[in-house]
Amino acid sequence: MRINYMMMRVAPTYQSKPLSYYLLYSHGDFPVHPLRLLFTAVCHTHASGSQSFIGVNYGMVADNLPAPEATAKLLQSTSIGKVRMYGADPEMIRALANTGIGIVIGAANGDIPALASNPGFATQWVNSNVLAYPDSNIILITVGNEVMTAVDQTLVSLCLPAMQNVQNALNNAPGGGGGKMIKVSTVHSMAVLGGSDPPSSGVFNSGFGDTMKSLLRFHSANGSPFMINPYPFFAYQSDTRPETLAFCLFQPNSGRVDSGNGIKYMNMFDAQVDAVRSALNAMGFKDVEMVVAETGWAYKGDPNEAGPNIENAKAYNGNLIKHLRSKVGTPLMPGKSIDTYIFALYDENLKPGPGSERSFGLFRPDLSITYDAGLSKIDNNSQRSPPTAATPSPSVQLGVEWCVAKAGVSDAQLQSNLDYVCSQAGVDCGPLQPGGACFEPNTVASHATYAMNLLYQTAGRNPWNCDFLQTATLTSNNPSYNGCIYLGGA
Numbered sequence: 001m002r003i004n005y006m007m008m009r010v011a012p013t014y015q016s017k018p019l020s021y022y023l024l025y026s027h028g029d030f031p032v033h034p035l036r037l038l039f040t041a042v043c044h045t046h047a048s049g050s051q052s053f054i055g056v057n058y059g060m061v062a063d064n065l066p067a068p069e070a071t072a073k074l075l076q077s078t079s080i081g082k083v084r085m086y087g088a089d090p091e092m093i094r095a096l097a098n099t100g101i102g103i104v105i106g107a108a109n110g111d112i113p114a115l116a117s118n119p120g121f122a123t124q125w126v127n128s129n130v131l132a133y134p135d136s137n138i139i140l141i142t143v144g145n146e147v148m149t150a151v152d153q154t155l156v157s158l159c160l161p162a163m164q165n166v167q168n169a170l171n172n173a174p175g176g177g178g179g180k181m182i183k184v185s186t187v188h189s190m191a192v193l194g195g196s197d198p199p200s201s202g203v204f205n206s207g208f209g210d211t212m213k214s215l216l217r218f219h220s221a222n223g224s225p226f227m228i229n230p231y232p233f234f235a236y237q238s239d240t241r242p243e244t245l246a247f248c249l250f251q252p253n254s255g256r257v258d259s260g261n262g263i264k265y266m267n268m269f270d271a272q273v274d275a276v277r278s279a280l281n282a283m284g285f286k287d288v289e290m291v292v293a294e295t296g297w298a299y300k301g302d303p304n305e306a307g308p309n310i311e312n313a314k315a316y317n318g319n320l321i322k323h324l325r326s327k328v329g330t331p332l333m334p335g336k337s338i339d340t341y342i343f344a345l346y347d348e349n350l351k352p353g354p355g356s357e358r359s360f361g362l363f364r365p366d367l368s369i370t371y372d373a374g375l376s377k378i379d380n381n382s383q384r385s386p387p388t389a390a391t392p393s394p395s396v397q398l399g400v401e402w403c404v405a406k407a408g409v410s411d412a413q414l415q416s417n418l419d420y421v422c423s424q425a426g427v428d429c430g431p432l433q434p435g436g437a438c439f440e441p442n443t444v445a446s447h448a449t450y451a452m453n454l455l456y457q458t459a460g461r462n463p464w465n466c467d468f469l470q471t472a473t474l475t476s477n478n479p480s481y482n483g484c485i486y487l488g489g490a
Contacts, residue, residue, distance in 0.1 A: 053339050054079060054375075055081065055082035056342050057083075062348040064349060065346060069095050072095040074363065075096075079377055082102035082339070083103055088106065088128075093129075093138070097136045102137050103136055103139060104139065104142060105142070107144065115165055115166060119165045119169070122162070122166050131173060138182055139181075141170075143184060144187070146187060146188060148212075149191045159186055159211075167184045184224055187229065190272065190276075192228075193279055198271075199258055199274040199275040199332075202275035225339070227290075228290060228291075230292060232248035233298060233356075235248060236307050249267075251315065252415070255419050264423040265423070266416060267323070269323070270330040274331060291340075291341075292338055292341060295320070296317065297317060298313060298355075298360050299313035300359035305356050308355075319469055322464075322467050325467065326467050328424065331423060331424060335458075335459055343360050346362075401488070402457075402479055402486055403472050403473070404474075404475050405473075413469075421455045426458075432450060432451065452466065457488045
C-alpha cells in the first residue's frame with residue numbers, strides 16, 4: 001500500500017484587522033524607533049533556556065484566550081524559542097517585547113492584493129507591524145497562508161509581488177539592513193507537491209511550476225526559508241494500520257525503505273520533510289532552507305476520526321521535540337534540526353470543521369498543560385543533564401563520555417535505533433557487519449549501543465544527542481572491547 005505523505009489539514013481562514021487598526025496602536029512617529037535598534041539589540045537574543053528551533057503556532061480563532069501578558073509568561077516558562085502568529089496582533093507583539101522570543105507575524109491572504117499592487121501599502125504595513133515594536137524580536141514575515149492551494153486562485157500570481165513589496169519596504173526602512181535580518185516568506189500545504197512517495201521522488205505540482213520557480217528564486221536571493229505544513233496526523237488518517245501509527249508517532253517500527261536511494265525512514269515526519277527537500281533539490285534550489293510552519297497532533301476529535309487522543313498527541317509532539325533536540329536531522333539533512341512550529345499553543349474553540357480542528361492545543365485557556373510534551377524548562381534541563389557515575393571504574397576516562405543503551409530496553413526498541421542510525425548518510429556501520437571489528441557479540445543490544453554512540457559522537461556530543469526516545473544514556477565508562485573501539489576514546 002502506497003503511503004500518502006501529502007495529507008494535510010485544511011487551512012483555516014484567519015481574519016486580519018484593517019490597517020487603520022494597527023495604525024491606532026502604533027508607538028508614535030516611526031523615526032524615533034530606528035529599525036537599526038531592532039536588528040542589533042534584539043534579533044539574535046533568545047530567552048534563557050529556550051531552543052531556537054522549537055516554535056509554536058498562536059492562533060486566535062477563539063473567545064477564551066488568556067491575556068497576552070499571561071501567554072508571554074507561559075512561553076518564558078517553556079523551552080519554546082519562537083511564536084508564529086497568523087496576523088500581527090499588536091497586544092501580543094507588545095507582550096513579547098524584551099523576552100527574546102522570536103516572533104513570526106503574518107499578512108493575511110486578504111491583504112495580498114493591496115500589498116502586491118501598492119508599494120505604499122506595503123511600507124505602511126511594515127511601519128505599523130514591524131517598526132512600531134523595536135523591543136520585540138520579529139524575525140520573519142509570512143505573506144499569506146497556503147495561498148497556492150487556496151480557493152481563491154487569483155492570489156497565486158499576486159503572492160510573489162506582495163512578498164517583493166514587503167521585502168523592499170524592509171530594505172528601505174530607517175536604519176537599513178531590515179531586509180537582511182527579517183525574512184519574508186509564505187506558507188505552503190503539502191499539496192504543493194505533485195509526488196512524494198518515495199521521498200526521494202518528491203517534486204512540485206507541475207501546475208505550480210513557473211510560479212514556484214519564481215518564488216524559489218526570491219528565497220534564494222534573499223536567504224528566506226521555504227515554509228511547509230507537514231502533518232503525519234493526516235497521513236495516518238489515510239492509512240490506519242498499526243504499523244503506520246507507530247511510523248507516524250516516532251515509535252519503534254520496521255521502517256520504510258525509499259526505493260529511490262535505499263534510505264530507510266523510521267518516521268513519517270522525516271519522510272514528509274525530505275519529500276519537500278527532494279522537490280527543492282529537483283528544481284535546482286539546494287541552497288534554500290526549510291522551515292516547518294505547522295505540524296501537530298489532535299488530542300481529541302469526532303468519533304469517526306482516526307487517531308486523535310491524548311496518548312497519541314503526547315507521543316507525537318513529545319517524540320518530535322526529542323527528535324529535534326537530538327539534532328540528528330533527517331536523512332537528506334543530517335546533523336541539524338529544522339525550525340519547527342508546533343500547532344498549537346491553545347485550542348481555538350471557534351474554528352469550523354471536525355472536532356480535531358478545535359483540539360490541537362498544548363495548553364488550556366487557564367494556562368494548565370493539556371498533556372506533558374516535555375516543553376517545560378525544568379524537564380528540558382533535567383533531560384540534558386548527563387548522569388554522573390557515583391564510583392568511577394578502572395576503565396573510566398575523565399572528561400570523556402559514551403552513549404550506551406539503557407538497561408531493560410527491549411530489542412525491538414534497540415533495533416529501531418540501530419536501523420535509524422545506520423540509515424543516516426555519512427554514518428559508517430561497517431564494523432557491525434559480519435567480519436567487522438564490532439560484529440561479535442552478535443546481539444541487538446551490542447550493535448545498537450555501538451551505533452547510538454557513533455551518532456552521538458558525530459552529531460556534536462550534546463547530551464540530547466544521546467536520547468533516542470529515552471532508550472540511551474551517557475556513561476564515562478569506556479564500552480570499547482578487544483578490537484572494537486567505540487568512537488570517543490581508545
